[in-house]
Amino acid sequence: MTTSPLERAADSFAAELGRHRIERGLSKKQLATLMGFDPSYVSHVESRRHRPTEDFARRAEAVLEAGGTIWQRFKEYDDLRHTRSSPPHRDPPTPGQWMPPGTGLIVEHEAASLTHHEDGYHCVIRRSLYNAGTEPVTRYLARVAVDRYPSDPGRSNRHHRDHPLTFSELRLRAYRDDRGEREPMHWRAKHDRDAFKEFWLLFENADGRFPLYPGDRATIEYEYRVGHEKWGPWFQRAVRVPTRALDVRLDLPAALDPQVWGLETSLSAEEGPLRTPVSRHDERGRAIFEWATENPPLNARYRLQWRFRHAPPPPTRNGADAARPRPSDRMRSAGIVQRGADLLRQPVRQLDLPDEAEVARDVVDRLRAALSRLDEVHRFSRGVGLAAPQLGYTCAVVVIRPPDRLAEPVALLNPRVVDASPDTDEQYEACLSFFDHRGLVPRPLRLDVEHARPDGSRLITSFEFGMARLVAHEVDHLEGRLYVDRMASGVPLVPVEEYHEVTPAWRY
Structure with a gap:
C-alpha cells in the first residue's frame, strides 16, 4: 500500500520530533510538560495517530532547540495540507522568517x-x-x-x-x-x-x-x-x-x-x-x-x-614509529569492523522475538567470545562494550562488560532508550572501531533502557554513571551513530599516544 505525500510529510515530522526528543534525553512525558501539552498528545503525534498543529510545532521547535528542522518539517506538511484543502488567502511570510518566531x-x-x-x-x-x-x-x-x-x-x-x-x-x-x-x-x-x-x-x-x-x-x-x-x-x-x-x-x-x-x-x-x-x-x-x-x-x-x-614536503614519522602497529590495526586483526565501513552508519534491524531467539543467543555468544579475545589485545579497566554491527551482524544486540571485571557481561536485545537523566557530564570515550583516538563526549548520568528477553517479553533496566555511558555508546552503534557525532563542534579527538596525559580514567 502506497502512502500519500501528505502522509509521508506527517511521518517526517513525527520522526524529526522523536529524533530531537531522544537526542535531548527527554521522555515523552517530560517533553509534554515543557511544552504545556498532555503527555498522551505527544505520544499520539509521535505514533502518527494525531496530526501536528502549528502551535504544537512552534512549541516543540522552541523547547527542543532543533535549529528550525522541526518547524521545516511542519511547514512541508502544512503546505501540502492546505494545497489539498484549498485554504482561504493567507499573507505571505515576512521576508527572512523561514523559521517561526522563537527560533533564535x-x-x-x-x-x-x-x-x-x-x-x-x-x-x-x-x-x-x-x-x-x-x-x-x-x-x-x-x-x-x-x-x-x-x-x-x-x-x-x-x-x-x-x-x-x-x-x-x-x-x-x-x-x-x-x-x-x-x-x-x-x-x-x-x-x-x-x-x-x-x-x-x-x-x-x-x-x-x-x-x-x-x-x-x-x-x-x-x-x-x-x-x-x-x-x-x-x-x-x-x-x-x-x-x-x-x-x-x-x-x-x-x-x-x-x-x-x-x-x-x-x-x-x-x-x-x-x-x-x-x-x-x-x-x-x-x-x-x-x-x-x-x-x-x-x-x-x-x-x-x-x-x-612547489613547497618542500612535510617530514614523515621515523621508521620505528611507522613500523609499530596502530591500535586500530590490532582491533581490525581481532575482527572488529572499522570506521569508514558502511555497516557502522546504518541502523540495524530489530530481532523478531521469540521466533529469532536462537539467532539472538548465537549473536550474544559471539559478542561475548569476541570481548574475551580482546582482553589479549588491550586491558579494559573501565568496562567495554561491543555492538552486533561491529562484528558484521545487522541485528539489534549489544553486550557490555561492566567496569567491575568480576561482574557478568550484560546482553541487551532490541534496546531502546526510553528515559534519560537531564544531568550530564563529559568524559573521554574510546571506540573499538577507531581505537587510535579518544574523544570527549557528553552523556546522561542515568539511562532507562527498554529491552527484550529471548521469549519476546520486554523490561526496563536503569543504568547509571559509567555503565550508562557504556550502554549509551553501544545503543548509538545500533542506530548508525558513532561517539564523534555526540562531541561538541570544534573539540578535537585526542590521539591514543597523548590520551593518558589528558586523563587516565573516568571520574564518578
Whole structure:
C-alpha cells in the first residue's frame, strides 16, 4: 500500500520530533510538560495517530532547540495540507522568517575568507544575522581551531602543547555593521585551550550596548591572524547556527602552485568530497579559490584543504614509529569492523522475538567470545562494550562488560532508550572501531533502557554513571551513530599516544 505525500510529510515530522526528543534525553512525558501539552498528545503525534498543529510545532521547535528542522518539517506538511484543502488567502511570510518566531538567531549569509601572507594567515568572517527570536541578542559565540599537522594528530597535539595558540597573537578584532555604520565589538574569552579558542562577540563597546532586537538584522565581522608555524593546510566551516548561504574564499600565492580540494560531513553522512567543485581564478600573482552552498544542514562541516606543489614536503614519522602497529590495526586483526565501513552508519534491524531467539543467543555468544579475545589485545579497566554491527551482524544486540571485571557481561536485545537523566557530564570515550583516538563526549548520568528477553517479553533496566555511558555508546552503534557525532563542534579527538596525559580514567 502506497502512502500519500501528505502522509509521508506527517511521518517526517513525527520522526524529526522523536529524533530531537531522544537526542535531548527527554521522555515523552517530560517533553509534554515543557511544552504545556498532555503527555498522551505527544505520544499520539509521535505514533502518527494525531496530526501536528502549528502551535504544537512552534512549541516543540522552541523547547527542543532543533535549529528550525522541526518547524521545516511542519511547514512541508502544512503546505501540502492546505494545497489539498484549498485554504482561504493567507499573507505571505515576512521576508527572512523561514523559521517561526522563537527560533533564535539565523545566519542569512556567511562569507569566510582566508589569505596566505608571508608572516601567516589572515582570516575574515562576515555574517549577516537575523533575529527570529523573541529576545534581544547580546552576544555571538565564535571559535578558532588550529591543527598544524592534520594528517598526523599525535605530532600536531605535541606541537600545540609545546607551542600553544594564544589570544594575544590572534589580534582578534570584531565589528557590527548596521546600515553602513561600523561599531567595534568587545569580546570575551570562553574556552582557552592549546589549539582551540572559543569566545563571545559582545554587542557592546566603550560607548554602550547595541543589542540585535527581535525582527532586526545586522552584519558582524571578525578577523584574526595565525602564523604559519601553527596553521595547517586546511580551512573548515562548521554550521552551528541555522544558515541560508555560505561562501568560502581562499587567497593563496600562485607561485607556490596550490592544489585545493574539499570535504564535507554531517550527522547523517560520513566524510566525503564536496558535492560541488571549488572554482579557481588567478589575479595579480594570487590563486583565488571559491566555493559556496545554500541552506547547509545544521552541524555540517565543510573543509577546504590544499598543498603547495612547489613547497618542500612535510617530514614523515621515523621508521620505528611507522613500523609499530596502530591500535586500530590490532582491533581490525581481532575482527572488529572499522570506521569508514558502511555497516557502522546504518541502523540495524530489530530481532523478531521469540521466533529469532536462537539467532539472538548465537549473536550474544559471539559478542561475548569476541570481548574475551580482546582482553589479549588491550586491558579494559573501565568496562567495554561491543555492538552486533561491529562484528558484521545487522541485528539489534549489544553486550557490555561492566567496569567491575568480576561482574557478568550484560546482553541487551532490541534496546531502546526510553528515559534519560537531564544531568550530564563529559568524559573521554574510546571506540573499538577507531581505537587510535579518544574523544570527549557528553552523556546522561542515568539511562532507562527498554529491552527484550529471548521469549519476546520486554523490561526496563536503569543504568547509571559509567555503565550508562557504556550502554549509551553501544545503543548509538545500533542506530548508525558513532561517539564523534555526540562531541561538541570544534573539540578535537585526542590521539591514543597523548590520551593518558589528558586523563587516565573516568571520574564518578
